[in-house]
Amino acid sequence: MTGSTAVPQHPEFLWRNPEPKPSYDVVVVGGGGHGLATAYYLAKNHGITNVAVLEKGWLAGGNMARNTTIIRSNYLWDESSAIYEHSLKLWEGLEEDLGYPILFSQRGVLNLAHSLQDVRDSVRRVNANRLNGVDAEWVDAAGVKEICPIVNISPDVRYPVLGATYQPRGGIAKHDYVAWGFARRADELGIDLIQNCAVTGLDVIGGKVVGVRTTRGDIATGKVALAAAGHSSVLASMVGLRLPIQSHPLQALVSELLEPVHPTVVMSNAVHVYVSQAHKGELVMGAGIDSFNGYGQRGAFHIIERQMSAALELFPIFARAHLLRTWAGVVDTTPDASPIVGLTPIENLYLNCGWGTGGFKATPGVGWCFAHTVAHDKPHPYNAPFALERFTSGALVDEHGAAAVAH
Amino acid sequence: MQLISCPWCGPREEAEYHYGGQAHVAYPHDVGAMSDADWADYLFFRDNPRGPFAERWVHAAGCRRWFNAVRDTGTHEVLAVYRIGEPQPELGTQASR
Ligand SMILES: Cc1cc2nc3c(=O)[nH]c(=O)nc-3n(C[C@H](O)[C@H](O)[C@H](O)COP(=O)(O)OP(=O)(O)OC[C@H]3O[C@@H](n4cnc5c(N)ncnc54)[C@H](O)[C@@H]3O)c2cc1C
């Protein structure tokens, strides 16, 4: 160890990398944000620690570290605002709870309105949010400019800004830190996080799930909690379960690092773009989904082109910014743009999926509720409305207006 | 951007097409006799495999005709295109990873 050429010590590992045990009380499939948060709350809230999280790649290598990190709770219906607001409240204490920095920044979220119909829908949503105790305001175009001075509010563009809904408590966080924070605490509580372990089969005996087959051997288990996001249909098909889900590419991009210019988060469903500026300085922009079903974790370039032209009309100041990289995740969309969280026709097999383009914000909330569902074999009141049966009963929770292409 | 072959016009840019989801989903036969579960299945449930998938496309900015394709959803590669009314081509059982 002499001079400046010495290789520094490896920093402290945030979790062990254990070999899988032959059996667990609960196996969580998928090491994204939802799987990790579920494992953490199983241990913390329910004292269930003989748990493995099985991840086919590396922790948070799926949508968790590919999303644009927008957090908000201003959804239209009571059912949605209950679970998203529960999640937002957990975000507000999460850094302290996890004892790990997650760069949660409540810089506010603007959802722009570009047509009379947008305006009416937005005002209705603001009123619904207020009745549910969710902070929400309607701001006119001048108000938008005041909150975010770089937005172009001139009336002579293709989609003029007529106003916006504003949720001051919304914002962003650093997605990979969030995953690591949950992983580290779950590991400390005794949970085994097992990477490079793909689930290839589910063993069912007498209508009850009893084990999983994996690329690292068979594992017996009392319960299986599926949290595989874009791959949920593939896992469900292993037990012949059909889901009302279509998996699509969803792309995002970043610019190079720039001076701070963008103080908040701006989203527009009509022109399919949402933009914030990360702490480091890169502009982070998300697109709408690619139209076709796809598991390829990449999408078409014309989607990026359209998204950038929309962004330029809204933010002329970005004209000289450079695109640094683009990427895609695989998102699990549902017919009503709401998630599916609950029991399945197979005993001890639990389902969390269908968060589509907007499940990052739900990470702590769904972890909390899904852990409850698994621990008690009964949905938590916040996820009870999101059962698979709603597609048969007709009790859909249509959030296309609030979720739309974006989140 | 991918090139997709319209069975009438030949290879064109993906942006000329619109996607129509799973192919060969027939309108239900005896609608009066259908249960809620049957309706749910028809309205909301579609296959979502990783691998070869028979699906509909329309050449919206071209001949404006619908056709079917088999595309691998894992690689996004179009494996075959065929006209409406033609049977789904046999492609063996290659599945993507
Ligand atoms: C480009 C983009 C932008 C987005 N922007 C936002 C946003 O701004 N705000 C927001 O709220 N949401 C956003 N989302 C959505 C959000 O990322 C997802 O809803 C959320 O991450 C899904 O939960 P997850 O983190 O558990 O998923 P994932 O991280 O995808 O976790 C699922 C895991 O399951 C694993 N898996 C799959 N099959 C198997 C198997 N057979 N065996 C073992 N493991 C398996 C996968 O490898 C993966 O790691 C965005 C998504 C994308 C792609």
Ligand SMILES: [Zn+2]
């Ligand atoms: Zn054509």
